[in-house]
Amino acid sequence: MYIFVLKIYQMYKGTITKKLECLIHLIYWVLIFYFTFVKNPISAHFFTPDLFLWTYFIVFVLTFYFHYLIVMKKVFKAFNWKRLFAGVFVSYLVFTFLRFLSEQVITKILFDKVNYTDINFLNYMLDNMQYSSMTIILSSFLWFVIYSIRLLEYNQIILEENKNTEIKFLKxxxxxxxxxxxxxxxxxxxxxxxxxxxxxxxxxxxxxxxxxxxxxxxxxxxxxxxxxxxxxxxxxxxxxxxxxxxxxxxxxxxxxxxxxxxxxxxxxxxxxxxxxxxxxxxxxxxxxxxxxxxxxxxxxxxxxxxxxxxxxxxxxxxxxxxxxxxxxxxxxxxxxxxxxxxxxxxxxxx
Missing domain, CATH: 3.30.565.10 (Histidine kinase-like ATPase, C-terminal domain)
Known part of the structure; x- marks a missing residue:
């Protein structure tokens, strides 16, 4: 029954249109920006980001939408736990690759700076596991919120639709x-x-x-x-x-x-x-x-x-x-x- 309802969800988007979904994302990013950069809202004291905070933020956004638009959609097209863990692992690898590319390669070329002066592969992978977790968790959370709203809404729609279809079918x-x-x-x-x-x-x-x-x-x-x-x-x-x-x-x-x-x-x-x-x-x-x-x-x-x-x-x-x-x-x-x-x-x- 779960798979059946999941398939129906993939067909219908309900009242959460693309415009409304974009608005929800905008509000979501405003909140993330607020809790990341605003130290004191009363005195309008903002945290000033350095070069590598900006690169981290760019990688954060790119991985966020890679996980949101590609991984979560693929995972729940035919859900099982192996696909979920595999999807999370892929997003982690994407985050790590993008971070290495931006902070160890691009910044070296443009600004002659690197974030990690002495990279140990194991330590670097473990360090990025910690940094990427917030990106993946926040992306998954937003996807689940919108998914749950659509699913709950369509549960009612499908009950009515099945009833009407069944009547026509039996007649x-x-x-x-x-x-x-x-x-x-x-x-x-x-x-x-x-x-x-x-x-x-x-x-x-x-x-x-x-x-x-x-x-x-x-x-x-x-x-x-x-x-x-x-x-x-x-x-x-x-x-x-x-x-x-x-x-x-x-x-x-x-x-x-x-x-x-x-x-x-x-x-x-x-x-x-x-x-x-x-x-x-x-x-x-x-x-x-x-x-x-x-x-x-x-x-x-x-x-x-x-x-x-x-x-x-x-x-x-x-x-x-x-x-x-x-x-x-x-x-x-x-x-x-x-x-x-x-x-x-x-x-x-x-």
Whole structure:
């Protein structure tokens, strides 16, 4: 749950805009300047910095924002303690390098002065560990304050969003017209004693079972979603009493990979609903799951029937659910080329 909320946080910035964040930084630096350089605020007595205090302050600022903008963002993109300690260590090395460069090289060239006249490597590294700690702590503290505000704010937003999305999702799990038409078709099959009636009942049972039970889960096995798609295709064939020509290609390295329900099937439903299908113009469906990457492509010829949004849960709802479950780890492309409709979905499952 923590990782899920963390991913959502990375998508939304809430009321703390970039301008407000810059203002917070400005106030933060005013406070640091005040407690560093003001000795007596009543008499306006300021501490006069020397050359190496200025160089330290420059290194302080550079390391502060290196840690704030790069390290903390990388660490919390996929948080674990090893990444945190590694990030802190990298910031320490950056601080040490910048300090050596500025106080032992640049000042030597410009002012013929160095801060350390006799450098012992171990002592120098330990000394900079002490000096860099304040930079890293203050940078981490500010990042955590802004992060916590955004996270707390979005916790409330995501609860409301999930509730609204769930309502839309449950309402649109299956098209009632599809069920009614299928039942009428099954009735006709039974009445005329068609040998396809039992198959149609079985496929409708699979679909209703999936809709009733599997769709309530946060994640299901990939094979379950594929079985649902196959049942839907077969039922369409039986319902229309003709072959709904579908070229289904599967290359699943791990069929037990877990995905949210109804992530793939809406694209298939849309193709079956709006596609012009024949032996020469099949619906092309290609699903690959290799090395933790899911690639799903659906292509169909556009029919003459009335177009609307994606069947099932709808395109907007699908995109919203993809953003919630796979923020910055998915890509959905919908293209129309002449009389062809193509949907391509890529998801990084790692």
């Amino acid at each position: 649109a799990q299956i098209n009632p017209h599809f069920v009614f038409n299928t039942l009428n078709n099954i009735y006709s099959m039974v009445y005329f004693q068609s040998d396809k009636s039992l198959t149609a009942i079985d496929k409708l049972s699979q679909i209703m079972r999936f809709t009733t039970y599997e769709s309530q889960k946060e994640k299901i096995r990939l094979s379950d979603e594929v079985d649902y798609i196959k049942a839907y295709i077969k039922l369409e064939e039986l319902r229309h009493q003709e072959n709904v020509v579908v070229d289904l290609k599967l290359e699943l390295e791990n069929e037990f990979e877990e995905i949210p329900p109804y992530i793939l099937s809406p694209l298939v439903e849309n193709a079956l609903k709006h596609g012009a299908v024949s032996n020469t113009k099949p619906i092309e469906i290609d699903l690959k799951v290799l090395s933790g990457k899911l690639t799903f492509k659906v292509k169909n010829t556009i029919g003459t029937q009335k177009k609307d949004s994606l069947g099932g849960i709808g395109l907007d709802n699908l995109q919203k659910r993809l953003e919630i479950h796979y923020p910055e780890k998915h890509q959905l492309k919908i293209t129309k080329e002449e009389n062809h409709f193509r949907a391509e979905l890529e998801i990084d499952l790692k």
